[in-house]
Amino acid sequence: MNAVIRVGTRGSALAMAQTTAIATRIGSAAKAEIEIVPVTTHGDTSRESLASIGGTGVFASALRESLLADECDLIVHSLKDLPTGDYAGLRLAATPKRADARDTLCARDGHTLETLPEGARVGTGSPRRIAQLRARRPDLDIVDIRGNIDSRLARVSDDFAADDPQRLDAVLLAAAGLGRLGKLEHVTEYLDLYEWPTAPGQGSLAIEVRAGALDRGLSTALEAVNHGATAATTLAERLVLAGLEAGCSAPVGATASIDNELFFLTATVYSLDGMRSITSSHAASPESHSAAHLAEAARDVAERVVAELLGNGAAELAAVKGTP
Numbered sequence: 621m622n623a624v625i626r627v628g629t630r631g632s633a634l635a636m637a638q639t640t641a642i643a644t645r646i647g648s649a650a651k652a653e654i655e656i657v658p659v660t661t662h663g664d665t666s667r668e669s670l671a672s673i674g675g676t677g678v679f680a681s682a683l684r685e686s687l688l689a690d691e692c693d694l695i696v697h698s699l700k701d702l703p704t705g706d707y708a709g710l711r712l713a714a715t716p717k718r719a720d721a722r723d724t725l726c727a728r729d730g731h732t733l734e735t736l737p738e739g740a741r742v743g744t745g746s747p748r749r750i751a752q753l754r755a756r757r758p759d760l761d762i763v764d765i766r767g768n769i770d771s772r773l774a775r776v777s778d779d780f781a782a783d784d785p786q787r788l789d790a791v792l793l794a795a796a797g798l799g800r801l802g803k804l805e806h807v808t809e810y811l812d813l814y815e816w817p818t819a820p821g822q823g824s825l826a827i828e829v830r831a832g833a834l835d836r837g838l839s840t841a842l843e844a845v846n847h848g849a850t851a852a853t854t855l856a857e858r859l860v861l862a863g864l865e866a867g868c869s870a871p872v873g874a875t876a877s878i879d880n881e882l883f884f885l886t887a888t889v890y891s892l893d894g895m896r897s898i899t900s901s902h903a904a905s906p907e908s909h910s911a912a913h914l915a916e917a918a919r920d921v922a923e924r925v926v927a928e929l930l931g932n933g934a935a936e937l938a939a940v941k942g943t944p
């Protein structure tokens with residue numbers, strides 16, 4: 621048994637909060653000590669736009685190199701920041717129970733998307749959120765922002781004077797991240813997943829390890845923190861991205877759920893200007909809720925959704941191909 625399990629994470633407040641929570645569970649299940657190993661990634665230090673530094677995969681690669689170099693035993697990612705392709709020498713070992721997958725609006729004066737004044741300045745850097753905003757409210761002034769959750773929320777506070785170009789009327793943020801940081805009091809509207817599908821895997825964490833045999837205690841602990849329904853629904857959502865050959869910053873929203881006997885998947889591809897979109901939804905009836913049957917249902921619905929999206933012109937719509 622490992623005396624100490626070293627857990628690699630990004631150093632941001634959000635990453636630290638979510639890693640510490642899951643690492644504590646793994647430590648007690650494995651009856652081992654936990655050591656948190658912060659890894660600085662280019663995505664954390666750069667102020668350039670995400671697209672220009674290589675998409676959201678930049679957050680994952682430094683962590684993965686640290687795992688391959690045996691500087692830690694496992695790493696914790698936000699699943700939505702993890703590219704869909706396999707990574708040589710590593711494998712996804714567990715997906716803990718998903719938090720809220722919705723996006724939220726955090727606006728001044730309690731505003732919602734409906735009530736924001738004409739021309740209000742709304743911050744987001746995500747092509748999907750930009751397209752969704754343009755579709756819903758073409759009059760809004762969308763401001764491309766980067767940075768951590770606290771700095772984004774600050775721009776909607778009175779830290780910035782009315783004439784300050786940094787000041788915003790609202791920002792769009794994932795409920796999961798706000799929840800993990802204890803900042804849900806800033807939310808003025810929760811956006812319904814069926815009208816506003818979010819990034820594949822949003823709200824989920826993923827634990828990655830080196831391929832090959834694991835210490836027995838660690839392997840049992842990873843099974844204990846894995847959540848079957850989360851693994852299957854996020855698999856379906858990520859297969860949509862993979863099937864479109866799109867990257868994790870592509871304007872694609874996907875939502876899967878398991879409701880009684882039905883495995884349901886809906887996905888929407890947006891044009892970057894938000895003026896057009898294509899949606900496809902399919903359901904399957906898994907034979908049981910075993911991991912194998914749920915994964916089979918996930919592959920089945922994803923295959924049908926991808927075929928329908930591509931058949932309806934999704935690849936041309938969003939220039940999704942080639943996006944990192």
Ligand SMILES: NCc1[nH]cc(CCC(=O)O)c1CC(=O)O
Nearest residue numbers: 698700793794796797822823824
């Ligand atoms: N793109 C950054 C990012 N990566 C993961 C989260 C938190 C939500 C999650 O775990 O899905 C966020 C912040 C956000 O989108 O508001």
